[in-house]
Structure formats: C-alpha cells, structure tokens
Amino acid sequence: MSISDEEIRKIIMPLMLSGAKMLDKHCPKCGSPLFEKDGKVFCPVCEHRKRQKVGKMKSVEERLMRKLTELANSLPDDINELEKHLRVMELIINLLERYKNLEGGE
Incomplete structure (x- = not known):
C-alpha cells in the first residue's frame, strides 16, 4: 500500500x-522511508496505520460489549424471546472472541 501525501504531512x-x-x-x-529514533528503526506509516486499525477494532469491541450488557440486563420472561436474546448474545460473544484473536495476531 503506497503512502499518500496526507500521510506524509501528518506522520512524517x-x-x-x-x-x-x-x-x-x-x-x-x-x-515509506524508514526512520531511526532512540536506536529503533521503524516505518512510521505502517505504525500509524496499525494504531488506527487497533483503534477502530477497540471501538467495535466496545459497542459489542455495550450491546451484550444491554441484552443481559433485559432478558425477557417469554421462553421464545429468551432464546432469541441468547442466540444474539452468543453471536456477539463469538464476534468478540474473533476480534481478540485478530488483535493477538498483529
């Protein structure tokens, strides 16, 4: 992925x-040109992009956790509705686990 003029101005x-x-x-x-600072050689653009990606993932993860909490706090008495709630909660938990695995793979 090539570097844009905006990234040059904003990062480099x-x-x-x-x-x-x-x-x-x-x-x-x-x-992007590699940089050295404090004895560390790094690509500032790739590091910036990685931080942005992690930030977006955290945002999605936080929204999923809020929804999961909301569902857990409003469990219906009707068994059919409860089953629907639990299925949705299970899907959210699976998504959260996938996000955790993606973060660990970075």
Whole structure:
C-alpha cells in the first residue's frame, strides 16, 4: 500500500521535526522511508496505520460489549424471546472472541 501525501504531512513531517533520522531505506510494505529514533528503526506509516486499525477494532469491541450488557440486563420472561436474546448474545460473544484473536495476531 503506497503512502499518500496526507500521510506524509501528518506522520512524517512532525517526525522529522522531532529529531528522528530518515534513513535511505524504504519500507517493503508501504514504500515509506524508514526512520531511526532512540536506536529503533521503524516505518512510521505502517505504525500509524496499525494504531488506527487497533483503534477502530477497540471501538467495535466496545459497542459489542455495550450491546451484550444491554441484552443481559433485559432478558425477557417469554421462553421464545429468551432464546432469541441468547442466540444474539452468543453471536456477539463469538464476534468478540474473533476480534481478540485478530488483535493477538498483529
């Protein structure tokens, strides 16, 4: 995935101003120049994209947890409605487990 002008302005320019050293090597994944700061060589664009992705996943995870709590706090007395509630709760739990596995695989 190539680097956009917006990412250059938003990510790379402040990094250069902070004293990070731009290297003459490029990231094989996105093509961005690699940087070195405090002895660590890294791709600022890939790190930024990863933080954004994790942030989005956390947001989805939080919404799923709110819905799960809402359903758990409003269990109906009718057995048919209760079964529907429990099926939805099970689906939400499965989604949450998948999100946890995705986070661990990063």
